[in-house]
Amino acid sequence: MKKHLPLLFFLIFPIIAFGQWTQSLSYYADKCNIKIGTAVGGVFYNNYDTGNAYDLTVKNNFNILVAENEMKWDAMEPSNNSFNFTKADQLTAYAFRTGKQVRGHNLCWHSQLPSWISNGLTNGIANGTFTRTTLMSILKNHITTIMTRYIGKVQQWDVLNEPFNDSGGTLRNSIWQQVIGNDYIDSVFVWAHRADPTAKLYLNDYGVEFSGGTKADAMYNYVSGMKSRNIPITGVGLQCHFTVSGNFNVSGLDANLKRYNALGLEAIITELEVKILKTDYTANSTLQLSNQAECYRRLIRLCLDNPNCKTFMTWGFTDLYSWIPGFTPAYDYSLLFDTNYAPKPAYFSILNELAVESQKTGLNDINDADIVKIQKLDNRIVVNSDNRIARCQLFDVQGKCLFVSESHSSTIEIPSNNLQQAIYILKLRMENGKIIVKKF
Ligand code: G3I
Helix, strand or coil, X not given: CHHHHHHHHHHHHHHHHCCCHHHCHHHHHHHCCCEEEEEECCCHHHHCCCCCHHHHHHHHHCCEEEECCCCCHHHHCCECCECCCHHHHHHHHHHHHCCCEEEEECCXXXXXXXXXXXXXXXXXXXXXXXXXXXXXXXXXXXXXXXXXXXXXXXXXXEEEEXXXXXXXXXXXXXXXXXXXXXXXXXHHHHHHHHHCCCCEEEEEECCCCCCCCHHHHHHHHHHHHHHHCCCCCCEEEECCEEECCCCCCHHHHHHHHHHHHHCCCEEEEEEEEEEEEHHXXXXXXXXXXXXXHHHHHHHHHHHHHCCCCCEEEECCCEXXXXXXXXXXXXXXXXXXXXXXXXXXXXXXXXXXXXXXHHHHHCCCCCCCCCCEEEEECCCEEEEEEEXXXXXXXXXXXXXXXXXXXXXXXXXXXXXXXXXXXXXXXXXXXXXXXXXXXXXX
């Protein structure tokens, strides 16, 4: 019995644990140095900071967010050189206050373009509205204007989205490819890097997850070429729109992550969901949810085991708001929370893997006063460490970030005039990469 105790602990643990702030996905994700995120759609802007189930689920579980539609070209530059920053500003401000990162999605894509650009195509063929020079300057202006505004607020950018055709391993005939030529791909990364040299830059696509697939290999070969041309690319985004009963090949994905790692590139999971055929769900929902949980578990395990896969994002978090039934009506139930925001078996499978991993990393709560000293003075809290602190954040128990400092010093002073007598959480990212969390 004794030897089964640890196993028992991890099986029971999430059930006891759920509901308290400490056992959220991001709590363990931070300890494992991995970003766990979700896309948030239009409903986010009516719900954030309300304290309702939507708000608290996002706030407590994810340490990185991406806008499902609101940072695409049609939303951000609806007419030439006239930008709408409202929702991107709201999302980035919320993320900053709550200590989360943001993925920017996306800067260049063939889809969701405003009519002033798509008018340059007739029946999919470029019609002479734009010359190569004008379209390059439009694209450069879009990238530069947006990225410059969000320096330090958007840490990852999908610079280029879905440039490959579904089959054949060829480049898609987007307006960019037709009018500018294939070199638009190198150019967008160079412009992006110039606009924000601190941001991570990705090429993001779907159907490219498994090594050996025609599209996956085409993307790998193309990106290898970019690397050899010294194009500033951080890595690839593997969208991972999966189906529970179908298209998931663990060894192919593992091999793919590893070959990008060998190139010195990240390969991250950007738009994951695991959808279920509605008829299968009706026949046996318990079985389907359990199979789904196993898919999610294997995927998070792959990321935890591969050092270049330290971002793991789902395309939405509640089955209440998912693009799946609207686009593929035979399917649904693809995400981590059900329509009542109750966590599904898939949620617990991820939580378990993260909890297990966090035991290995040693990034645990500190109770060792030698590492970090916290002094509560009249009007401030003083945090002292032997090592330099890259980022210091103070949260209340609801997960609201009250203070952020990125001063890279070993002493941080947090004004405490406005703080009530309550429990607070201090989260420190040390320059050596360690995460330290202290409740006081
Ligand atoms: O905003 C309009 C609204 O005013 C109108 O009443 C309504 C009527 O249909 O449409 C609304 O726009 C929809 C938009 O989502 C916002 O809900 C568009 O029709 C719809 O096409 C659009 O779908 C988005 C899709 O990208 C477009 O390609 C999905 O929400 C979004 O989840 C999906 O996201 C993509 C990623 O960007 C790239 N990878 C694949 C992924 C899933 O398709």
